[in-house]
Amino acid sequence: MGPVIGITADVKTNDGDARTPHDLRVKGNYAQAIAEAGGLPILVPPDAAAEEIVELIDGLLIPGGDDIDPVHFGQALHPEALLQNPLRYRAESALYRAAPKALPIFGICYGCQFINVMQGGTLIQHLPDLTGAMKHTGGEVQKYELEPESRVAKAIGSNHAEGKSYHHQAIEQPGRDVRITGHAEDGTAEAIEVADRDWTVAVQWHPERTLDDEAMRRLFRAFVEEAAAYRAQRRAHPVGV
Numbered sequence: 385m386g387p388v389i390g391i392t393a394d395v396k397t398n399d400g401d402a403r404t405p406h407d408l409r410v411k412g413n414y415a416q417a418i419a420e421a422g423g424l425p426i427l428v429p430p431d432a433a434a435e436e437i438v439e440l441i442d443g444l445l446i447p448g449g450d451d452i453d454p455v456h457f458g459q460a461l462h463p464e465a466l467l468q469n470p471l472r473y474r475a476e477s478a479l480y481r482a483a484p485k486a487l488p489i490f491g492i493c494y495g496c497q498f499i500n501v502m503q504g505g506t507l508i509q510h511l512p513d514l515t516g517a518m519k520h521t522g523g524e525v526q527k528y529e530l531e532p533e534s535r536v537a538k539a540i541g542s543n544h545a546e547g548k549s550y551h552h553q554a555i556e557q558p559g560r561d562v563r564i565t566g567h568a569e570d571g572t573a574e575a576i577e578v579a580d581r582d583w584t585v586a587v588q589w590h591p592e593r594t595l596d597d598e599a600m601r602r603l604f605r606a607f608v609e610e611a612a613a614y615r616a617q618r619r620a621h622p623v624g625v
Contacts, residue, residue, distance in 0.1 A: 387442035387611035389423040391415065392476050394449050395430060395469035406469070413592040414447050414492075420595070421604040423611060430475035434482040442618075443488040443611030446476060446495030448590060451553055454509060457501050462509035464552065468494065477502065486617070488610040491586030493551055496576060499586050503559025503578060511552050511572065520549040520572060528574045528589065534565035535585045536575045539606035540599040547589035547600065549574075554588060583610045 393408040408429050415425040425445075428437055438444075450468040454461055461467075480502050483489065491499045497507055511520055520526070528545045530537040537543050545566070555573040558564055566575025566587065578584040585607070591600035 386422045386424045387608060387615045388440065389418045389425050389443045389445055389608065389611060390428040390437060390441040390479075391418070391425055391445045391447060392428050392472065392479065393430065394447070395472045397469060406471070410447065411592075413595065414445060417592045417595055417601075417604045418445065418608065420601065421608040423608040428475075428479070430471045432475070434475070434478035437479060438482045438484065438487060441487075442615040443490065443607060444479060444483060445607075446489065446491045446498055446586075447592075448493035448495065448550070450494070451509070452494070452497060452501055452507065454507070457506040459506065459509065464510045473498075485580065486582045486614055488583040488607060488614055489581070489585075490607045491584075492592065493549075493588060493590055496586035496588045497551075497553060497555065499578065499584065500555050500559045500562055500576060503562045505555060505559030505562055506557040508554050508556045511554055519570070520554070520568070521552050523548045523550050523590075523593070525594075526568055526589065528566050528568055530575060531563075531565040534563075534575065535577050535583065535606070536566060536587065536603065539585075540602045542599065545589075545599060546594075546597065547587070547591055548593050549589045551588055582614075583607075 391410050396407045410427050418425040451465045530543045561579040564573045568574050574588040576586050591603050594600050
């Protein structure tokens with residue numbers, strides 16, 4: 385069996401639906417990307433106990449979603465913000481805090497912003513306020529420059545990447561130990577890694593939406609390989625034995 389990769393679920397409120405107050409959702413291409421890379425994807429609902437989940441999984445994928453409430457990084461709400469359901473944010477916060485530093489974590493889009501906020505960083509709430517255009521929201525293929533020797537560059541085997549972006553927010557001030565390792569052509573932060581964790585990496589674009597690109601498949605394989613190594617290490621040195 386491949387390493388178990390937990391994918392946090394999005395939470396969508398069902399107003400007026402007597403059957404359930406909310407739905408849990410994960411877009412299928414996240415699970416597809418993990419499975420094709422050799423991992424075993426599982427959905428992590430917000431109700432799951434964080435301490436137990438981090439003992440179960442070998443890697444954590446934090447996928448795309450809506451906007452983080454700026455109360456978490458000390459700003460007033462921008463009128464263009466579409467807030468993420470707080471149930472999801474609270475659950476992911478608990479998971480992130482409970483995760484051992486050796487647990488591989490991969491963030492995508494919202495996941496990239498989430499990791500930065502959890503490390504104490506801030507976000508640009510509406511990029512067009514700075515760039516004057518919605519160039520990152522439509523999913524057009526964009527080019528990204530990566531720092532040499534960064535984890536993303538090593539994973540894909542190049543200092544250049546292409547992907548599709550669907551975001552109107554981005555990293556403003558990097559958080560503690562957050563290193564920006566990739567930029568779009570206009571300077572927008574598009575890749576980060578966290579120095580005080582073994583393998584916590586995030587990209588602002590959506591690699592799961594261009595799985596025909598071998599470089600993006602390599603990125604998922606690198607994550608799953610890190611998770612497999614973490615699994616093997618845990619089995620070789622179980623806690624309490």
